[in-house]
Amino acid sequence: MGQIWDFLIVQPIAFLLRSLYYLTNNYGAAILLFAVAAKMVLFFFSFKGKRGMLQQQRLQPKIQELQKKYGKDKQRMQQEQAKLYQDEGVSMFGGCLWMFIPFPLIIALYGAVRQPLTYILQWTSAQIDTAAEVLRTHLTEAEVKMLDNPGMRELFMAQRPEIGTDINFNFLGINLAAVPSFVGLIVLIPLLSAFTSFLSAWLTQKFSGRPSPGGSSTVLTFLLGPGISLWIGFSWPAALGVYWIAQNLLGIPQEYFLTRYFNKKLDGEEARKAELEERRKEAEAKQREEDRARRAERIAEQNKKHKPKRYKLKPVPKEDTEDE
Numbered sequence: 001m002g003q004i005w006d007f008l009i010v011q012p013i014a015f016l017l018r019s020l021y022y023l024t025n026n027y028g029a030a031i032l033l034f035a036v037a038a039k040m041v042l043f044f045f046s047f048k049g050k051r052g053m054l055q056q057q058r059l060q061p062k063i064q065e066l067q068k069k070y071g072k073d074k075q076r077m078q079q080e081q082a083k084l085y086q087d088e089g090v091s092m093f094g095g096c097l098w099m100f101i102p103f104p105l106i107i108a109l110y111g112a113v114r115q116p117l118t119y120i121l122q123w124t125s126a127q128i129d130t131a132a133e134v135l136r137t138h139l140t141e142a143e144v145k146m147l148d149n150p151g152m153r154e155l156f157m158a159q160r161p162e163i164g165t166d167i168n169f170n171f172l173g174i175n176l177a178a179v180p181s182f183v184g185l186i187v188l189i190p191l192l193s194a195f196t197s198f199l200s201a202w203l204t205q206k207f208s209g210r211p212s213p214g215g216s217s218t219v220l221t222f223l224l225g226p227g228i229s230l231w232i233g234f235s236w237p238a239a240l241g242v243y244w245i246a247q248n249l250l251g252i253p254q255e256y257f258l259t260r261y262f263n264k265k266l267d268g269e270e271a272r273k274a275e276l277e278e279r280r281k282e283a284e285a286k287q288r289e290e291d292r293a294r295r296a297e298r299i300a301e302q303n304k305k306h307k308p309k310r311y312k313l314k315p316v317p318k319e320d321t322e323d324e
Helices: 002-024 027-041 043-058 060-070 074-088 094-100 102-114 125-136 141-148 153-158 185-208 216-235 238-305 318-323
Strands: none
Touching (some): 002 027, 002 102, 027 043, 043 060, 125 141, 141 153, 185 238, 216 238
């Protein structure tokens, strides 16, 4: 499974990143161009997911009404909520599933930038081992521990000029092969990553033109993304942080235009649905009125057929009255 993942996902990403680097001769620029390419590739999934998310957002008032009505009956609440989604033609998970599509890409990119000698420079394991043995004689005891760390080995080696790599990881004075710390300008990478993630989530909410439902879900929305960005920023090579920043910034105009497009489309669909519902009600009212008129006509016809006879009383003779 690992070899299939490596061949189908990691290797193509590494090839694209390597090609962009040799095209620009700048590792940071290659990461930024890769972010643009990834955003274009993933646009289809973003397009599909955005519609589902906006549809779910529009159902929130109705879901809140169901919660007020069936909040104590969890089973009935789930049934009514599922029925609401079915009646409205909305998938309960349609807006969420598409959000997970980019994660394999990020994991694969992490594998490529964490092992730059293997994936970007395409060194064999024998070449890496030979370079490590040569480098070991020039290292301090602390540096040897870094060299022997499987997760940091290639990143550490790639930053050493002694092994003669032909790739420059510096970008705006920051070493993108290093894992960020609180020392130097590199600390800006995870901080900017978290900030742009928060900014993207906040603007997305504003673009929707609808009030936030509030509660713990809203807090989670605004804190989860920045929290993950901050964790990734301080745990993975700075190149991943640059990619994350670029994705967040590129996502802002994308969210604006997709939200505007789908809101307009969904508004039209709701207007047509409301018009059809109004016509249906009018047709039903007209049909009820016609049925009422026909029933009245039938009753009138029946009354004519079975009209009771009227009998006239004969007057009492005058002489009979006088005798009494």
